[in-house]
Amino acid sequence: MKQKLHEIKERVKDKKWAPAFNAIHTFLYTPNEVTHKGGTHVKAADDLKRTMNTVIMSLVPCLLFGIFNAGYQHFGAIEGLPQDFSLFEHFITWRNLVVGLTTVMPLLIVSYGVGLAIEFVFAVIKGHEVEEGYLVTGMLVPLIVPIDTPLWMLSIAVAFGVVIGKEVFGGTGMNILNPALTIRAFLFFAYPTWMSGDKVWVHGAVDGLTKANTTDAISGETILGYLAQNKTDEMTYSLSEMFYGFIPGSVGETSTLLIALGALFLIFTKIASWRIMLSAVLGALAMGLVFNAVVDLGWIQSYSKFYSLMAFDFWKHLIVGGLAFGIVFMATDPVTSSQTNRGKWIYGFLIGFISVMIRVFNPGYPEGVFLAILLMNVFAPTIDHYVVQANVKRRLKRAQHAKIYPVNEPAHLETQTV
Amino acid sequence: MSQDIRIKKGLDLNLVGVAEQAFQKEVSSSTFGFYLDDFHALIPKLLLKEGAEVKAGEPLFYDKNTPEIQFASPVSGELVAIERGDRRKILSIRILADKDQQYLKHQKLPINNASRQEVLEYFLTTGLWPFIKQRPFDLIADPKQIPKAIFVSGLNTGPLNPDLDFVLKGSEEKLQAALSALNKLTPGSVHVTVASKKNSVFSALEDIVLHEINQLHPAGLAGTQIAHIDPINKGEVVWVVGAQDLVIIGELLLTGQFNAARIVAVTGSRVKNPKYIKTKIGAELGPIFEAIGIQEGDNRFIAGDVLSGSKVKPDEHLRYYATQLTVILEGNDYEFFGWNKPVFDKVSPTRALTFSWLNKKKAYDLNTNTNGEHRAFVVTGSYEEVFPLDIYPMQLLKACMVKDLDEMEQLGLYEVVPEDFALTEFICISKQSHQAIIREGLDVLKQELG
Numbered sequence: 009m010k011q012k013l014h015e016i017k018e019r020v021k022d023k024k025w026a027p028a029f030n031a032i033h034t035f036l037y038t039p040n041e042v043t044h045k046g047g048t049h050v051k052a053a054d055d056l057k058r059t060m061n062t063v064i065m066s067l068v069p070c071l072l073f074g075i076f077n078a079g080y081q082h083f084g085a086i087e088g089l090p091q092d093f094s095l096f097e098h099f100i101t102w103r104n105l106v107v108g109l110t111t112v113m114p115l116l117i118v119s120y121g122v123g124l125a126i127e128f129v130f131a132v133i134k135g136h137e138v139e140e141g142y143l144v145t146g147m148l149v150p151l152i153v154p155i156d157t158p159l160w161m162l163s164i165a166v167a168f169g170v171v172i173g174k175e176v177f178g179g180t181g182m183n184i185l186n187p188a189l190t191i192r193a194f195l196f197f198a199y200p201t202w203m204s205g206d207k208v209w210v211h212g213a214v215d216g217l218t219k220a221n222t223t224d225a226i227s228g229e230t231i232l233g234y235l236a237q238n239k240t241d242e243m244t245y246s247l248s249e250m251f252y253g254f255i256p257g258s259v260g261e262t263s264t265l266l267i268a269l270g271a272l273f274l275i276f277t278k279i280a281s282w283r284i285m286l287s288a289v290l291g292a293l294a295m296g297l298v299f300n301a302v303v304d305l306g307w308i309q310s311y312s313k314f315y316s317l318m319a320f321d322f323w324k325h326l327i328v329g330g331l332a333f334g335i336v337f338m339a340t341d342p343v344t345s346s347q348t349n350r351g352k353w354i355y356g357f358l359i360g361f362i363s364v365m366i367r368v369f370n371p372g373y374p375e376g377v378f379l380a381i382l383l384m385n386v387f388a389p390t391i392d393h394y395v396v397q398a399n400v401k402r403r404l405k406r407a408q409h410a411k412i413y414p415v416n417e418p419a420h421l422e423t424q425t426v
Numbered sequence: 427m428s429q430d431i432r433i434k435k436g437l438d439l440n441l442v443g444v445a446e447q448a449f450q451k452e453v454s455s456s457t458f459g460f461y462l463d464d465f466h467a468l469i470p471k472l473l474l475k476e477g478a479e480v481k482a483g484e485p486l487f488y489d490k491n492t493p494e495i496q497f498a499s500p501v502s503g504e505l506v507a508i509e510r511g512d513r514r515k516i517l518s519i520r521i522l523a524d525k526d527q528q529y530l531k532h533q534k535l536p537i538n539n540a541s542r543q544e545v546l547e548y549f550l551t552t553g554l555w556p557f558i559k560q561r562p563f564d565l566i567a568d569p570k571q572i573p574k575a576i577f578v579s580g581l582n583t584g585p586l587n588p589d590l591d592f593v594l595k596g597s598e599e600k601l602q603a604a605l606s607a608l609n610k611l612t613p614g615s616v617h618v619t620v621a622s623k624k625n626s627v628f629s630a631l632e633d634i635v636l637h638e639i640n641q642l643h644p645a646g647l648a649g650t651q652i653a654h655i656d657p658i659n660k661g662e663v664v665w666v667v668g669a670q671d672l673v674i675i676g677e678l679l680l681t682g683q684f685n686a687a688r689i690v691a692v693t694g695s696r697v698k699n700p701k702y703i704k705t706k707i708g709a710e711l712g713p714i715f716e717a718i719g720i721q722e723g724d725n726r727f728i729a730g731d732v733l734s735g736s737k738v739k740p741d742e743h744l745r746y747y748a749t750q751l752t753v754i755l756e757g758n759d760y761e762f763f764g765w766n767k768p769v770f771d772k773v774s775p776t777r778a779l780t781f782s783w784l785n786k787k788k789a790y791d792l793n794t795n796t797n798g799e800h801r802a803f804v805v806t807g808s809y810e811e812v813f814p815l816d817i818y819p820m821q822l823l824k825a826c827m828v829k830d831l832d833e834m835e836q837l838g839l840y841e842v843v844p845e846d847f848a849l850t851e852f853i854c855i856s857k858q859s860h861q862a863i864i865r866e867g868l869d870v871l872k873q874e875l876g
Contacts, residue, residue, distance in 0.1 A: 010760050034799060038764025042726075042757055042794040046862040049732040049754065050439075052853045053772035053780045055798020057765035059805060059855055062778040139801055181802025181856075278776040281807055347806040348818060396818055400836040403659075410659035413572035413613065 010037065027131040031138035060143040062279045066270035067147050067260070067337065073253060074260035075112045078155050079104025081256050082211040089244075099254070111211050112259055115150035118159045122166040123149075130175050141180030141187070141343070142170065148188040148337060151260025152330065152378070153195060154208035161202065165194045185385050186344045189378050196378075206233055209256035230257050231328040232367065232375060235316045250327045261333035264326065271336040280340040283349060284356035288335040289326065291360025296322025299368055317368040325364050334377035335360065344385040350398075351391040359384050429637045431619070431654045433814040436642040437849055439585040439773060441732065442791045443700045443752075445691040447592050450703040453717045458501050458708035459743030460486070460519040463736075465556065466565055467869070470497075470516050478505050480521065483530035483553060483684030487519070494569055498553020500686030500707040502528040520743075521708070532682040537606045545610040549675075553684055556746070557671035558608075561652070561664050563872045564843035564865075573612045573665040575656055578605070580620035580628050580669055581639070583646030584731045584848075588691035588702065588750055590669050594627045600676025602631050607679055608667065609633040619651040644814065649846040653815045658841045670749050688749060692718045694732075695791040696725050696753040709744045711751070720753055726794050728752040733848035734861065757795025765798065772797065775808060775853045801856040809850040817841065819850050823860055826867025834871055843868070 013033055020026050033039075034057070043049050080099050084090075090098045123142045131138040149166060169191030174183040196203045206229040207213045231250060234243040245255050253263025261267070274280035299318040302308055308315060326332055339345060339359050346355035359380050366376025462470055469490035474480060480503065485496040503523040511517045535548050549555045550569060558576075560567035567573070582590055594601065609616045619637040620626040628636060637655060639645045648666045658664055667675075670688065677685050686707040693700045698719030705714060711727070720740075728735040729748040736745060744751075767779070773790050774780030782788070809819040817838040825833035844861035851860035 010762070014760065034765075037760035037762055038795070038797060039799055040758045040760050041796045041799065043796055044859075045737055046865065047859045048848055048852045048861070049726060049728055049735065049737070049752075049794050050773075050792040050852065051796050051798075051857065052855075053769045053774040053782070053797050054776050054778060054853075054855050055765055055857065056801045056804055056855055057798065058778050058780075059776075061766045062776075137799060137801075141804070179802065181804045277778045278808075279778055283807075342806040343804055345806070347820060349807060349810060352807070392821075396821055396837070399816065399818060399838075402816070403836065403838060406657065407659035407661075410662050411574040411614065412661040413574070413663075415570050415572075 013037065014040070024135075025132050027135065027137050028128050031128065031131065034137075056140045057143075059279055060140045062277050063144045063274065063337070064147050066273045066279075067144075067151065069266040069269060070151055070260040070263060070333070071112070071116075071147070073263045073266050074151060075108030076100055076104045077108070077253060077262060078111050078211050078259065079107035080254065081155075081209070082107050085210045085213065093254070107211060111155050112150060114159055115153065115157065115162060115259065116147075118162050119149040119166055120146040122163045123170050126167060126170045126175070130179065134179075136179070139180035141174065145169075145188045145191075149191050152188065152192050152258050152333065154203060155211045155259055156208060156213070157195065157202060161195060161199055165191045165198070168194045181343055183343060184389075185382055186338055186341050189338055189382050189385075192378050193382060206230075209258075231255060232317075235320055236313075238313065238316045240316050247324075247327075250324070255328075258330060258333075261330040264332045267332045267336050274336070274340070280336070281342070281345070281352050281356075283352040284340050284345055284359075285335055287353045287356030288339055288360035288363075291357035291362075292325055292331060292335075292364050293322055293360070294357075295361045295364035296320075296325045299364070314368055325367065329367065329375050329377065331360075331363055331367075331377045334363070334381055338378070338381050339384075344388060346388045346391050346395075348392050348395040351388070351395045354391050354395075355384055355388055358387075428623075428635055429655060431637060431639040431645070431651070433640060433642055433645055433650065433654070435810070435812055435814040436644055437775065437812045437853070438583070438641075438643050438786075439733070439852070440787065440789045441585045441693075441754075442695040442789045443693045443697050443754075444586055444789075445588065445693045445700040445702055447589065448701055449689075450692070450699075450701045450714075450718055452704050453713040455705070455709035455713060455743075456523060457506070457710060457743070458499075458503070458521045458523055458706070459710075460497070460521075460708055461743070461745060462516050462518065464746040465489075465497075466865075467872075468566070472508070472516070472519075474505050476505055476508055479503070480505055481528045481530040482686070483532065483678075485553060487516075489566070492566075492568060494550050495555045495566060496551065496553055497556055498530075498684050498686075500684075529683045529685075532678065532684070534682045535607065535679050537603060537610070537679060540607075540610060542610050545607050548679075549607075549611075552678055554675050554678060557667055557675060559666045561649075561658055561666060561843060562840040563868050565872075567665050568663075571663045573614070573663045575614035576608050576612050576616045576665045576667065577648050577652050577655070578616065578618045578634075578667050578669055578672065579646055579648045579651060580618050580626055581641065581646045583641055583643040584733055585643075586691070586693035586700075586750065586752060587646065587731055588689070591625075591627060593689045593691075593702070593749070594669060594673065597673045597676070598627055598631065600673045600680060601627065602633075602676070603679040604667075604672040604676035605631060606633045607675065608665075612665070614656075617651070617655050619655070644846065644849055647845055649841070649843055650814055653841060657816075660835060660840055662840075668747060668749070671747075688744065690714070690744065690748065691750045692753075693750060694728075694753040696721045696723065696755060705744060707744060707746055710741075711738065711744060712741055714744075714751070715740055715753070724756040724758070725753050726756050728754070732792070733852060734845040755791075755793040757793030759795070761795075775811060796857050798855070798857055800858065803856050803858065805855045808853060808855065812849040812853055813846075815841065815846065819847065819860075822867075823847070823858070823863050826863050826870075829867070829870050831871060831874055834867055835875075839864075839867055839871055 173187040173190030177183045275282045303319045346352045362380035363377040470487040472487045480499045482502045489495045501523045503521045506522045507520040509518045558567040615635045618634045729738045729745040769780045773782045822837040844864045847860035
């Protein structure tokens with residue numbers, strides 16, 4: 009097979025669709041390319057595919073959890089949540105898996121199918137190799153959308169995100185905005201009724217399925233939704249449920265535990281920046297503390313529409329909504345984040361800080377993390393500029409004491425040519 | 427002022443095939459070769475015709491742009507072949523060596539009483555000048571300029587590099603002569619950096635400032651040392667001389683003879699008995715490889731180390747500045763699912779199912795496969811881990827790629843040479859050619875701003 013593929017590769021080398029063949033070929037076999045003149049003769053083991061693959065591996069637990077949680081929330085909404093919860097009796101069950109697979113897998117397939125198809129087309133048109141950027145984006149997209157997002161909507165959003173978010177800038181490595189978040193933002197602003205409210209987070213709610221023995225349609229309010237409407241009393245989720253993720257929300261972002269595991273894996277493998285993750289957590293905590301202080305000082309009354317969210321314990325912001333997921337998997341995208349180490353601290357801190365701010369001040373849509381990250385994506389080059397300028401200034405300052413000697417007259421020496 | 431330098435950022439590349447500290451019996455070489463691409467941007471003008479007789483140390487050619495720089499023949503013999511490429515550009519020169527070597531007799535230079543001008547002219551006329559490289563731009567030094575300091579690296583830290591303390595043992599007298607002469611050429615100091623101030627051939631030498639640095643690659647590169655001792659500012663010039671070249675310089679100063687002797691470490695996983703061998707600049711590689719023994723197969727022959735050396739053919743000659751030969755296996759084969767399976771036999775700066783972090787002492791047998799394809803810059807922050815200069819490496823590379831002269835200048839291109847970017851190129855996930863990018867950037871900057 010190796011030999012056959014090599015022969016085909018040689019034969020299609022000059023064809024226009026060669027990049028498409030190569031993309032599949034290099035997926036199967038690392039190429040036979042060797043180092044060339046004027047560079048190092050050996051190279052380290054890592055390539056972009058391996059890097060992307062590591063991020064995908066860190067996302068798999070969240071995906072699996074999301075699949076089971078889709079079923080769990082669905083049946084929980086119809087039959088009521090179990091009183092004495094047991095992981096294997098109520099969560100990891102066949103019927104949860106079936107519901108999850110039938111709802112989540114189509115999202116995943118559409119996300120990869122549409123996105124990769126566009127990548128291939130652009131690679132062929134522009135005559136460059138298919139770069140691996142979309143491997144991670146394609147995995148992120150189904151994890152950050154509501155479970156019942158119609159597939160046609162997702163297709164349009166993915167097409168928009170890949171073309172406008174990435175390809176117009178020149179493809180992988182050149183984009184300004186995180187493509188997965190561009191897709192999410194497109195969905196949110198184009199189809200707002202499908203992206204927020206209490207009907208979208210649980211499978212079946214949109215179709216008006218009814219709760220057992222009642223005529224009420226099922227609904228699944230997120231914790232942030234409860235808080236934004238000052239309905240804290242109706243919220244029945246315990247702290248551990250929020251942390252483990254047995255709550256309604258976008259497909260893969262509910263389990264803080266598994267996100268934290270993914271974060272540890274990414275930090276251990278040195279693939280994602282721990283600086284961004286840590287500073288974003290600190291930023292979120294800082295903003296949360298400010299709001300808590302406002303409440304403690306009595307500057308805001310309990311009838312205020314911001315009260316519940318402001319009074320929400322500062323550290324709990326990290327375990328509800330998409331904040332943790334955004335910090336670990338979105339903010340750390342190396343292309344759209346700050347590229348300097350010092351810039352990463354500032355960039356991460358502001359993401360955490362602004363996320364919680366938007367969350368509290370925008371009750372209509374209490375999830376601020378994707379807007380905060382997109383905003384900071386735009387400002388990342390500015391942050392880097394000032395960080396790099398500090399280095400430039402240091403160099404210019406040093407240059408004031410440069411020891412430059414006048415150029416000597418050329419030494420006159422007899423030379424003769426043939 | 428003497429300094430103790432500690433660098434934390436870097437990467438030691440442990441490879442199979444370290445040269446044993448012993449000498450292979452010398453082998454004779456019938457022809458000697460000069461390769462003009464060893465001298466970047468040089469336009470040679472020949473002083474002799476094909477068929478002419480030449481003595482060892484006699485000028486062979488000079489640089490068209492700087493005619494005072496003359497290049498001396500390493501041996502006596504007959505100039506047998508001049509290989510030309512496109513537009514009659516000279517690629518290489520070959521000399522058929524005499525059985526009995528005739529040396530051109532130069533005056534000895536009384537170093538202590540010589541003026542700067544006398545030393546300068548002595549270096550230029552005797553063919554010693556090409557051993558002096560200048561920064562910025564990484565070229566042979568311009569004799570019209572005055573360097574603020576001269577740097578010599580007294581230690582090697584690159585992969586399989588020769589051990590300088592072993593190579594230079596017993597050459598103290600020649601080193602001293604060369605360093606004293608160089609000291610006349612700069613109003614500043616001659617800085618020598620070694621691994622240990624106490625146990626080095628340079629320990630007892632005079633007319634130098636001795637520095638110590640920890641042995642983490644790229645500590646042995648002059649660029650790292652300059653950046654920590656006296657970084658180059660815009661408009662400044664520093665000169666760099668190789669430690670082994672000092673021996674040739676010193677011998678000429680003391681004896682009046684241009685003896686192009688080289689001790690070369692023959693290293694790498696494909697070498698049967700990696701050892702040192704005494705030879706001369708331009709000697710045939712074939713007999714050397716034959717004497718030391720190379721395993722059959724599809725081999726990559728490198729003059730220098732695997733990070734910054736140049737690719738050579740085994741029937742060529744020893745490159746002008748090379749003090750090391752490396753032979754490794756070519757890696758022109760496919761690897762099934764090479765991008766996602768665990769990797770134990772390759773070096774990696776990450777832990778993404780790569781396991782070189784488990785055992786830092788293990789020696790690896792790397793081949794020339796790129797382990798992936800060329801991509802746009804994606805990952806950030808990894809170059810900084812192996813790059814000990816106060817420079818933003820990726821930003822500088824990008825400035826060079828878009829040829830933004832202002833940025834190149836501001837981000838510190840004057841301070842670097844291509845070899846400083848060898849480690850970042852080695853670990854680059856996007857498989858970009860950092861050294862070529864920097865070389866091109868330097869050429870553009872030189873052309874535009876002089």
